Amino acid sequence: MSEKKMLSIWFFVGLMLTVLGLMVTLTGVNYLFHPQNQTPVTLVHQHLWWGLRNPNLWWGAIMLVGGLLFLIPAYIHYRAER
């Protein structure tokens, strides 16, 4: 293996989850103001918990936090070793 210092896999995992989590969260924020998304389940079960109608918000936030937990330590470690 080359001696050049390589970014760890966890950095890439974190980057991917952070970017995708941010995109999903932003769509969730948009639905708060423009609740136009109608999946079959919201049409059939109107009585269900509101989260079923806007999972983008909480699921995207979980992804975003999870991504940052990988991304930041991996980047700090990489900078420290360079």
Add this chain to the structure above:
Amino acid sequence: MLHISWVDWSVIALYFVFVIGIGIYLRKFTSTGEDFFLAGRRNSSWIAGLAFLSANMGALELLGMTGNTFEYGMYVAHFYWIGAIPAMLFLAVYMMPFYYSSKIHSVPGYLKLRFDEKTRVLNAISFALMTLLVSGINLYAMALVLRTFLGWNWDACMWASAVTVAAYVTMGGLMSAIFTEIIQFFLIWFGLMLASIMGLIEIGGWKAIFARIPDSMGKLWSTSADPSLNGMHVTWMGIVLGLGFVLSFGYWTTDFLVVQRALSAKNLRSARMTPVIASFFKMALPFIVIMGGLIAWVLARDPSSGFKLLVDNGQVRYDSALPMLLARYYPEGLIGLGVTALLAGFMAGQAGNISAFNTVWTYDIYKSVIKKNASDKHYVWMGRVATIAGILISIVTAYWAKSFPSIMDYMQAIFSWVNAPLFATMLLGMFVVWITPNGAFWGLVAGMVSSFTLFILVKFDLISRSLITLSNNASPMAANFWRAWWAWLICFSVTIIVSFFTKPRPREELVGLVKRMTPIAKEEDAPFYKKPAVVAVFSLIILVVLNLLFW
């Protein structure tokens, strides 16, 4: 067809750009043969462990197993628990020291050292063929999803995914494949687990789901005494012998696609921990696939839910269960994430097969038979050529797979043809000193031929399925389990019989290759709770608890 917004397209496009970017980034770190074929042997047990599991999470894992659960019920969980965990732990505790310490590049490489060249070449060719056929299935399944749910042109999606995989594996070799496999691992959890969570919320929780499922679909063992009592129409004996022993051990301990990931670990302890770490995540996967299948089953039987599987020419497409759940629960934005998770699974499965193919082709066929004394640089170049050639052949096999009515039939035939007899050969080779090269070769030939013959005879109704399954109402899946068992038994018996009459290799040549002839490998020091055998016991305890919980 799903409604895909520009946000969804952006998520999908971002993933493709990302994996190509990783390939470009890793190219400058990939110069020697060890870099390209074994990822430099520097991975931690966590990286190798997640890659070990991800290489197996291809098309069949996601679509096939969710669809199978819809068709057969809870019995599909056997593929994850008894059909995987004992074999993974056996690999870690008993077999990995041989594989890792002999510094081989491949499983056929071990066969060459333990037996001879002809056994190695026979296994290398059959394995290379198998990887290309399975890689083609991943391509086909990916194209099927894109076409069915996004409305893409069939040829365009097949070529787009093939070119992406070819690009990043050619540039970064096994390291590229491992990087994208790990990213895919996280994408699958984040992209697909939400479907099960939403299903649980909608139906009313765990207990509400099982209250609506009959025992034949919702139990693991208590309905296995009589095949007519369970959805898979199989007995506990078929599960234990065929799936739990032969198919499972055959796949997890000898299939180079997964073993290669463990060989990329930085030291022996990490290599042994690789399958142990993977075992915990393997046991958790049913939360996505089995739970998803059961939720789909419950919803499909409730007319008020409005949930239906796809029907094609009057035939229900079980494989559509997972995508239909995504369509039901995911709004814009999340749909892109779900589709990306599926695509990532297919691409990682295909990349895994292609990286295993390029290694076996280069080391066990090209270097062994065609060009013996070339430079390391030449073999890396050949590995890259083999990657592109493998992808092109996969496109052909994908079109071939498309012509089959059932992918599952085709897949199980391939596994029982190659892996089941190979497991008998490896087991005898590693643990019995007097097994001879000719015994191993002819045993392997007999096992492979018998498996293939049984498949053809049953498929074309030349013999009754009940002859091999020992029961009158066994399902095709039960027949797969039993056929694997007979192929293993035939290989095992022929290997022993021929070994009685042929000459073994001198004992001094078997040092490090057979258990009795191998000094105990020195493993790196670690606290007792980090020792592979100790963690493996913990994994076994969870396995027992899960089986009792769903007994």
